[in-house]
Each structure stands twice: as structure tokens, then as C-alpha cells.
Amino acid sequence: MNWRSNVSLKKWSREEVVAEFLSARFPRHQFPARLRQTVYRRTEGTPLFMVNLVEYLADQQAIVEEQGSWKLRAELSEVERGVPSNLRDLIQKQIERLSPDERTVLEAASVAGMECSSVAIAAGLENTVEWVEEYCEELARRHQFLSPAWLVQLPNGSVTPRHRFIHVLYREVPYRMIPPMRRSQIHRRIAEHGVVIYGDRVSEIAAELAMHFEQSHDWPRALEYLLRSAENAVARSAHHEAADLVRRGLLVLKSLPKNVERDHQEIRLRMILSVSLMAMKGFGSAEVEQVYAEAKDLFNSSAPSPHLFNTLYLHGLFYITRGDITAALEIATQLLALADKLEDPMLNMEAHRAMGATLIELGRCNDSLEHFERALQIYSANRHHPYTLTIGHDCRVMTECSVARALWAVGFPDTALERIQTGLAFARELSHPQSLIGAAHLAAQLYQERGEPEVARNLASEVIKLADEHGLELWVALGKIDLGCAQAALGDSDGGISQMQQGLAAYDATGGRLWSPYFLGLLADALGKAGRAEEGRAAIEKALRLAEDTGERYSLAELYRFKGELILKSRGRKARVCTSNSTAGPCEISFVDQARDCFEQAMHIAEQSMTRSWYLRSALGLDRLEMSLGNSGHEQLAEIYSSFTEGFDSPDLKLAREQLTVRLGRHAIPTD
Numbered sequence: 001m002n003w004r005s006n007v008s009l010k011k012w013s014r015e016e017v018v019a020e021f022l023s024a025r026f027p028r029h030q031f032p033a034r035l036r037q038t039v040y041r042r043t044e045g046t047p048l049f050m051v052n053l054v055e056y057l058a059d060q061q062a063i064v065e066e067q068g069s070w071k072l073r074a075e076l077s078e079v080e081r082g083v084p085s086n087l088r089d090l091i092q093k094q095i096e097r098l099s100p101d102e103r104t105v106l107e108a109a110s111v112a113g114m115e116c117s118s119v120a121i122a123a124g125l126e127n128t129v130e131w132v133e134e135y136c137e138e139l140a141r142r143h144q145f146l147s148p149a150w151l152v153q154l155p156n157g158s159v160t161p162r163h164r165f166i167h168v169l170y171r172e173v174p175y176r177m178i179p180p181m182r183r184s185q186i187h188r189r190i191a192e193h194g195v196v197i198y199g200d201r202v203s204e205i206a207a208e209l210a211m212h213f214e215q216s217h218d219w220p221r222a223l224e225y226l227l228r229s230a231e232n233a234v235a236r237s238a239h240h241e242a243a244d245l246v247r248r249g250l251l252v253l254k255s256l257p258k259n260v261e262r263d264h265q266e267i268r269l270r271m272i273l274s275v276s277l278m279a280m281k282g283f284g285s286a287e288v289e290q291v292y293a294e295a296k297d298l299f300n301s302s303a304p305s306p307h308l309f310n311t312l313y314l315h316g317l318f319y320i321t322r323g324d325i326t327a328a329l330e331i332a333t334q335l336l337a338l339a340d341k342l343e344d345p346m347l348n349m350e351a352h353r354a355m356g357a358t359l360i361e362l363g364r365c366n367d368s369l370e371h372f373e374r375a376l377q378i379y380s381a382n383r384h385h386p387y388t389l390t391i392g393h394d395c396r397v398m399t400e401c402s403v404a405r406a407l408w409a410v411g412f413p414d415t416a417l418e419r420i421q422t423g424l425a426f427a428r429e430l431s432h433p434q435s436l437i438g439a440a441h442l443a444a445q446l447y448q449e450r451g452e453p454e455v456a457r458n459l460a461s462e463v464i465k466l467a468d469e470h471g472l473e474l475w476v477a478l479g480k481i482d483l484g485c486a487q488a489a490l491g492d493s494d495g496g497i498s499q500m501q502q503g504l505a506a507y508d509a510t511g512g513r514l515w516s517p518y519f520l521g522l523l524a525d526a527l528g529k530a531g532r533a534e535e536g537r538a539a540i541e542k543a544l545r546l547a548e549d550t551g552e553r554y555s556l557a558e559l560y561r562f563k564g565e566l567i568l569k570s571r572g573r574k575a576r577v578c579t580s581n582s583t584a585g586p587c588e589i590s591f592v593d594q595a596r597d598c599f600e601q602a603m604h605i606a607e608q609s610m611t612r613s614w615y616l617r618s619a620l621g622l623d624r625l626e627m628s629l630g631n632s633g634h635e636q637l638a639e640i641y642s643s644f645t646e647g648f649d650s651p652d653l654k655l656a657r658e659q660l661t662v663r664l665g666r667h668a669i670p671t672d
Contacts, residue, residue: 015040018050025054026063026070033468034240035072042168091173094144103174105135106145110175111186113208114168117152119160123193124186129160136163145170155201188216203228207245214248219255223265226252230272237433239276240471246273263298267307270295274314279434282474282510283321289511292318309338309347316354323513323550325361332358349378353399361514363553363609365406372403394435397427401442408446409554411612413647420446437466437475444482449613451651453489460486477506485522493530500526517547518555521562528562533570540566557606557614561621564598567591568625595625603636616640616652623659634663 018040022031042053057063062074095103105121112120122132133149140146140163149161165171175183191212198205210225226249233242249269256262270291277287292299292315299315302308316331335351356371379396400423408416420443427439444459463479480503488496500523507516520543527536540563547556568591599622606615619637626632641656648657 021050022054026065028068029070031063031070031072032471034471037469087169088173091169092177095174095177098139098144102135102139105132106139106174107178108132108186109136109146109163109165110171111178111183112190114171115162115164117154117160117162118149119154119158119197120190120193124190126189133161136161145174154197155199156197158197184216187212188218191216191218191221203232206232210245210248214252219252223249223252223256227265227268227272230269234272234275235432237279237470239279239434242272243276243280246270246276263302264305264307266295266298267302267311271307271311271314274311274318278314278317279470279472279474282477282507282512283317284323284511284513286511288318304338304341306342306344306347309335309342309344309350312338313350313354316358320358320361321512321514323516323546323552325358325551328358329362345378345382349375349382349395352378353395353402356399357402360402360406361552361554363556363605363611365409365554366610369403369406369410372399372406375399376403393438394427394430394432397423397430397432397435397439398442399423400426401439404446405442408449409611409613411616411644411647413450413613413650413653415646416446417450433466433470434472437463437470437472440466441475441478441482444479444486448482448485448489453486457483457486457490473506474510474512477503477510479503480506481519481522485526488526488530493526497523497526497530497532513546513550514552517543517550517552517559520546521555521559524566525562528566528569533566536566537563537570553605553609555614557602557609557611557618560598560602560605561614561618564595564602564618564621564625567595567598592625592629596622599625612640612643613652616644616656620652620656620659623663627659627663634660638664 015036019036022029022036022039039050039053054063057074060074062072063070064073065071095106098106104125108121108124109116111124118129118133118136121136122129125132136146136149140148143166145165146163147166149163151159152162153159178186191209194205194209194212195202202209206225206228210222210229213219213222213225226245230242230245230249233239233245246269250266250273253262253266253269274288274291277285277291281287299308299311302311312331312335316328316335319325319331320328332351332355335354336348339347339351352371352375356368356375359365359368359371375395376399379399400419404416404418404420404423407413407419420439424436424439424443427436430436440459440463444456444463447453447456447459460479460482463482464476467473467475467479481500482503484496484499484501484503486496487499490496500519504516504519504523507519520539524536524539524543527533527539540559543559544563547553547559599618602618603615603622606612606618616637619640623634623637626634637656638660641653641660644653647653
């Protein structure tokens with residue numbers, strides 16, 4: 001095993017120790033995974049530091065017990081800054097025993113960072129590297145504060161020793177002991193030297209430079225590097241970090257004079273904040289709405305630009321997630337026009353993706369495919385064009401997965417499977433967490449529709465694990481819905497239903513309504529199959545009301561089919577013995593008529609939207625009903641079955657073939 005793998009395993013095992021300690025200290029807790037990571041980062045697993053930090057958080061009411069469960073009530077950025085007083089006093093006493101020169105070097109090293117090169121320390125002190133290294137080596141030799149050095153080559157070709165503080169608190173305490181003016185001067189010298197050394201590669205240390213320029217009150221350069229570092233954080237799905245950087249940038253912005261450049265910088269900051277909040281809290285969260293409310297006039301008065309395009313794109317995403325699909329369609333139309341005006345192929349690509357994403361939710365799957373395929377053509381033709389992730393997802397990944405979703409609905413289950421596998425494979429190749437999470441979620445849905453719940457369960461578990469690691473509440477909620485649906489299909493009805501209900505509640509808390517009708521329909525179906533048909537009927541009625549309110553029609557036909565099946569399940573025995581020629585009471589006949597009406601309405605909606613997969617399922621439901629009543633009526637099922645050109649091994653088409661075989665005889669049914 002290589003060295004990198006050993007380090008990874010060692011780090012993971014120490015994080016697990018922190019997790020075990022938190023579980024033992026706070027039974028029945030609901031802490032996010034990032035708390036474990038933060039405590040490890042602050043203490044590096046050292047038992048004394050770990051215990052003291054956790055007790056400090058409890059004393060400060062950052063961790064509280066509510067209704068029998070322990071919860072984190074502070075921002076993790078506050079946890080990052082916390083230093084228990086007893087540990088601070090202990091470290092200060094160690095610093096006081098150092099010689100004046102050792103203390104001077106240690107303080108400058110604390111300004112340079114957790115890992116500090118002798119070149120940076122020397123720049124901060126305006127002294128020679130040789131003088132600095134003499135004292136660094138002495139501290140490292142005595143195992144005080146610094147680790148032994150290793151050599152690194154800098155971008156300008158020079159070589160320098162680099163040390164690391166043996167613990168994060170050994171860096172923070174001396175840092176806080178430096179007088180403010182002197183500390184500011186050291187920050188400025190280190191930053192200016194870093195800009196020179198890194199040259200064209202300065203973005204690699206953007207976060208460090210932003211911090212140094214902030215602390216030296218060089219506001220223009222602080223803002224420049226805060227923007228760069230926030231964009232870097234979004235690109236690697238570090239959205240909590242990106243949001244913190246943006247908030248710092250907005251504070252810096254207040255110290256700058258108002259002008260056109262400042263307005264452009266504010267738009268960029270708020271765009272990044274929107275992306276990160278959407279990932280963390282949900283596309284339709286109240287926090288995202290507040291971002292737009294605070295800068296509405298700024299957005300409306302801005303001249304056409306890529307930043308305005310991205311802001312408009314995000315605004316459309318907010319609308320569609322909140323269930324205002326009409327407003328989202330208007331914005332998608334504006335995006336296409338703006339992209340043409342700006343003559344930017346990558347913006348044109350994103351505009352077509354936005355239009356496709358909107359049309360598919362309106363049930364216009366064939367129209368959406370035209371825009372999705374156009375987006376993929378542009379992506380392929382501009383493979384080497386600089387590309388910034390507009391919403392934190394790679395365009396090709398999410399478009400391939402959306403194409404799969406549309407293809408399944410219009411009746412190409414095998415081709416849909418190929419496209420979802422292409423999108424998922426490319427997401428894994430990119431190693432971009434948020435793109436992989438989105439792809440795995442859509443893949444889980446498709447495999448569930450294909451009747452492969454085992455695969456769907458594995459993908460849903462992957463969504464939850466990755467989303468929890470990155471603190472993405474929205475995707476954790478969606479993963480739980482996917483997981484619950486798969487569990488119910490695999491036989492764990494009660495567990496699956498409970499999981500789906502938890503996921504739906506969490507999703508609703510993000511402000512999201514997009515896909516909620518479909519999710520409620522899946523819950524209703526699971527309830528019906530578990531013998532809880534009346535609960536299922538309540539859920540499906542809620543789903544239909546919500547679909548009518550939002551205009552979401554992608555799964556509308558399926559919702560009416562669910563309703564028909566639930567009507568039969570809730571009054572199934574009476575419905576099966578009731579025929580049109582029966583002398584049974586009108587109430588009993590009405591259940592059959594209600595179910596038939598639902599299936600026929602589902603087929604009508606599917607016919608209008610040309611979604612053959614939904615039509616096939618509704619035709620199957622209607623044909624089963626007519627068969628149970630002794631009626632004919634297989635013509636619609638036979639017609640829709642014969643229209644398929646692939647997917648004959650899928651459960652729906654197999655069932656249709658079996659049902660038609662009973663009706664017409666084995667040799668009358670085509671199999672491919």
C-alpha cells in the first residue's frame with residue numbers, strides 16, 4: 001500500500017475515534033458528520049485536547065440537549081475558533097519559557113499558517129531565511145511547537161524548508177499574543193512576497209492571500225482573493241467554506257467605494273453564495289430568497305454580462321424548485337436570448353440545459369430532449385473551453401442524466417439506462433462530489449422505475465454518505481427518499497415508508513416543492529402496497545393538489561394511475577365482484593368507475609405528453625380492472641405495447657406481454 005493510502009486510513013481511523021467519543025459523551029445525538037471532522041481538525045485526535053474542546057462546546061451551549069436528543073446549535077465556524085481557557089493558559093506558559101528570538105520566529109510562523117515555509121517567515125520578519133531556520137530547527141529539535149522540516153520547491157524555482165505546527169492550538173495561541181499592528185505588518189509582507197513567488201499560479205494560494213490581505217486591511221486585494229478562493233471552494237464542492245469566504249467578502253465590500261467594478265464584484269459574491277446555499281440548504285431555501293431580496297435592485301440594473309447570466313440562471317433554479325415553473329420558463333427564455341447576445345458558447349450550453357430542465361417538468365419530454373442534446377453538442381465542441389460550474393454541477397453529467405429521465409418517460413428504457421450510466425461514469429471520472437451526488441440521485445430514481453431496487457438502494461446510500469460528508473442537507477433529504485423507496489420495494493415496507501417520510505419532511509424544510517408530487521406518489525404507492533390504502537389515498541390527493549398548484553406534469557399521469565390503484569385497494573373486494581350489469585348498490589359500482597376514470601385520465605395525459613412508459617402502466621392497470629370484471633378492452637394495451645422498440649426485458653413490458661398472452665394467446669404477441 002502506498003504512503004498516501006496509509007495516511008488516508010490513519011486519518012479515517014482517528015476521525016472514527018472522535019465519532020465514538022461523541023456518541024459515548026452525547027447518546028442519541030443528531031450531530032452532522034462535519035462536527036466530527038471539525039473536532040478532529042481542531043484537536044487532531046489528541047485525547048486531552050479533544051475532551052477539553054467538546055466540554056468547552058457544551059459549556060458554551062454550542063451543544064444542547066433538546067427533547068432527549070443532543071444537537072449542535074452553533075455554526076461550525078464558531079467551533080473552529082474555540083480555544084478552551086485551560087488549554088490556552090497551558091500553551092501560553094510554554095511560550096513564555098522561549099527565548100526572545102525563538103518567540104519572534106514562532107509568532108511570525110503562526111501568521112504564515114499551519115504549514116509555514118522559512119521563506120514566508122523571513123519575509124514577514126524582514127530577515128534572512130538562514131536566521132529564521134536556525135530557530136525553527138531548534139524548536140523542532142526540542143519537539144516544541146514545530147515539526148521537523150522538509151524541503152519544497154516553490155513556483156519560482158527556489159527551494160525552502162517548510163515546517164508544520166504539531167497542533168493547531170500551538171499555532172493559534174501565539175498568533176493571538178502578537179500586538180495587532182505588528183501582526184498586520186507581518187501579514188502584509190507575507191502576502192506580497194507570496195504574490196511575487198507564485199506569479200501565474202497565485203490562485204493556488206488564493207485563500208491564504210485573502211486572509212493575509214484582510215488582516216493587513218488591504219481591502220481591494222483582500223476582495224480579489226476572497227472571490228478567487230470562494231470560486232475554488234465551489235469547484236471542489238466545499239460549500240460551507242465558500243459561503244464563509246463570501247460572507248467575509250461582503251463585509252470587505254463595505255469598506256470599498258461604490259462604483260461599477262464594486263457592483264460586479266458584489267454580483268459575483270452573491271452568485272457564489274447562492275450556489276453554496278442551494279447546495280447546503282436547498283434550491284428553494286429562505287436563505288437563497290434573502291440573497292436575491294438584498295440585491296434585487298443591483299441585479300435589475302446590471303448590464304448584460306456572464307455574471308448577470310449566472311445570477312439569472314440561479315434565480316430560475318430558485319423559482320422552479322419552489323414550484324413556480326411558469327416563472328422558471330420565462331427566465332429560461334431570457335437566458336437563451338442573453339446567451340445569444342453575449343455570444344458565449346458555454347452560456348448558450350447552460351441556457352439550453354435550463355430550458356430542457358424546465359420543459360421536462362412541464363411534461364414536455366420530447367421538447368426537452370432537443371435542448372438537452374443541443375447542450376451536449378456545445379459541451380463536446382468546446383471541451384477545452386474554460387468552464388465554471390454555474391450551479392456546482394457539471395453540465396454534461398446532469399444533462400446526460402436528465403436525457404435518461406426524459407427517454408425513460410417517452411418509452412426508451414434501454415437507451416435511458418445507457419445514458420444514465422454514461423452520466424454516472426463521467427461523474428466518477430471527474431471526481432466532483434456534487435456532480436456525483438446529483439447523478440447518483442437521478443440514477444437511483446431510474447433504476448427504481450426499471451424495477452431494480454437493489455441497485456437503487458446502493459446508489460441512494462452513496463448519495464446520503466457523500467451529501468452528509470459535505471454538509472448538503474438537500475441531497476441528504478433526497479437520498480433518504482430514494483433509500484426509503486428502494487427499501488419498500490425490497491420488502492421492508494414499514495422501514496421504507498418511515499425513511500421516505502423523514503426524507504420528505506427534510507426536503508420540505510429546504511423550501512423545495514419540485515418533484516414533491518412524484519415523491520408523494522411513490523409514498524402513496526408504498527402505503528397502498530403495505531395495506532395502508534387510506535393513508536395512501538390521502539398522500540395521493542396531496543400530491544395531485546400540489547401538482548395542480550405548481551404546474552408540474554412530468555409524473556402527472558403516474559399520479560392518476562397511483563390513485564386508481566389505491567381506490568381499488570381501499571375498496572378492492574367490492575370492486576372485483578361489481579360489474580356494469582350487476583344489481584349491486586351504486587356505491588359499490590362507483591369505486592370501479594372512479595378507478596376506471598383515473599386510469600383513463602392517466603392515459604389521456606400520457607397520450608398528450610407522448611410519454612409511453614406512463615401510458616403503458618396506466619393501460620396495464622385499466623386492463624387488469626377490466627379483466628377482473630370479465631370485460632374486454634385490451635386493445636389499448638396491445639397498441640401501446642406494439643409501439644415499443646426496446647426494453648422488452650423490463651418488468652413493465654414483461655407484465656404487458658404476459659397479460660396480453662392471457663388475453664390473445666401466446667403467438668399473437670411480439671417479443672422484440
